[in-house]
Amino acid sequence: MSGLDDLAKQAGDFVEQNKDKIQEVLKSEQAEDISDKVLDSVADAANKVTGGKHADTVKDVRDNIDKSVGNQ
Template sequence: MGLEDLVNKGKGLYAQNKDKVDDALKSDQAEDVSDRVLGGAADFAKKVLPDSVDGKVDEVRDKLDGSLGNDR
């Protein structure tokens, strides 16, 4: 089975379970996990990148966080 076959199989499984996947991505649990992961990644980025990009790091974190979980 090649990579294209795997991708197509994944697309098919997503299509069959789209409602369940969408519900899971908008759940309280997804919100908690996304807040922790994105917050940790942003904190790490701020430590290793110049202070001048901190605002951009926060902007990217907030945009991604708005796409996951249920806290809009």
């Protein structure tokens, strides 16, 4: 097994063994604050690149991702 394959397996094992803790962290207030800032920045950048032509779609995608991270 190559080093990369071994690393990927270790990462997968870690996620499987700690999935409950990972879910707790992803649903925390701190994760919500950080994710909101990151998602807002990415959405702003996407709107600048597209000249705002797809602002509704960008907002929908941003909101759907936001539902998966944090507690709001």
